Amino acid sequence: MTFEPERLGRTRSDLAEALRILRKRAGRTQTWLARRCNMSQTKISNIESGRLTPVLVDVELILDALDTDDPEAAQLRELARTANIEWQDRWSSRRRGLDKKQNELARLEAATTEFRFFLLSAITGLLATPEYVRASLADVPGDQSRTIAKKLERQSVLRDPSKSFTFLLTEHAVRWPLLPPIAMAIQLDRLASVSRIQNVRLGVIPSAGHIPEMPLNTFTVYDRRLATVETGTGALILRDHRDVNAYREDFDRYESYAAFGDECADLLHEWSRAFTRQQR
Template sequence: MTHDPGRAGEQRRDLASALKDLRRASGLSGERLAVRCGMSQSKISRIENGRVLPSVVDVQQILSGLGVDDDLARELLALASVANAEYEDVRSSVRRGLHLRQRELAALEAGATHIRYFLPAMPSGLLQTPEYMRTAMSPPVDPADGDVSQAISLKLGRQAVLYDQDKNFDFLLTESAVRWRLCEPLVMATQLDRLVSLSHLPNVTIGIVPLSAQVADAPFHTFTVYGAKLVTIELFTGRLVLRDPKDIDHYRALFDFFRVESVDGDPARSMLGRWADEFRRAA
């Protein structure tokens, strides 16, 4: 069986159907299987009917309750892992409309109370100034054909969520992300000033991992953890969404690992201010 994150919806249906067929073949009722798995009968029913997406742990419990052989269990666990992931390539996002992506992100931010952003490449859209944002959304290689102006307007509108005191935002940036010369020096200086300003919000933490820190792992890619619900991973060619609790726990632990080597508060503001002054002198 081929596991393709781009077919996650279809594979969710395959998984639900396979679990239902296995239970029926075993002769167990949904109620008896629920007892064996330590789940409710209603959850078993919702999983088999495709109304609830089971985590990898859920599938492991069901397969153990059914006494499935190791080879089949590995196949279905692999399917469960992919079913808990979604992938959308950049071109698909552009075809649907860049503005729709901004509305999706706004919905994710509205539905979470604690969001962690790991940013090894550049500041998140929530932190960007309009000038920096326009450059970031107009890459010279394979540029997007969508309505960039409308997307920028919506992205700037999303920034209001930072002032919602019922939410907490942790932004962790590498020094490289902050100092990468994406724009002209004065635009870069203004962008760093923006980071300093936002760092004073009581519900916003902006941490910097300096190049001088010795870190025993590499910052491979940008990711965002939305509470305990899901993780999004940004790639050059698209976005991967993970929903399995094990994946979410892994990325929360990874965020904490890098945060140990970061600085925030006044030390971070001091570094940002110094770098902003360097850009102003360069201008």
């Protein structure tokens, strides 16, 4: 199925209508279907009205309960997968206000236990110094003080012992000179400091050596339920378990190339000193 961002909202409504028609054609009530699927009748109603987008597991349960034939079931599974993709373009986010995006991320982080960050080209806000955060928003017009404050406020989640974090950063992400040399040295010292938090694993992937694959995007995986993939003009939010598992598998492979612990600390210290020498 071709990905068309402008079709995503309509795909969700198409899925809701198709599931409603399927149930009615089978001569079943929402109450009957809810019992067979171990869901509430309210959930079935919300799925059929489009107020709730069902995950693929929900759709599979409904298809099994209604004994749907294979060709139609396959079409509905594809609809479900596309309906569980959300596109957030950069311009819409800016129009709404980037501080509101920070609130959304904070809610997502509060509901997540295990985080996996793959950082291809830049340092994420959870690891950034105030100067780095400010520089990352330099191309956004207007006063970004509230957004910066909220980004820094979100860093407190790293101290929550009920959560675990793994950050993988390429050497390119760590050493990209977004700031003047001395400020970059301070940013790298910040990374080394965060890596010592008990529930944080921070690894760097050095450019030296042989890595027989080429990552294309920065991405984050939240537990086993959601993955976000960043592009130059926005972000994809993926909820289909196949997509989420694919990114978890990618993460595991990239993790095997990363340096952790003392080896990571030594690399960060070496790169920090290189920035310091530039300042002289």
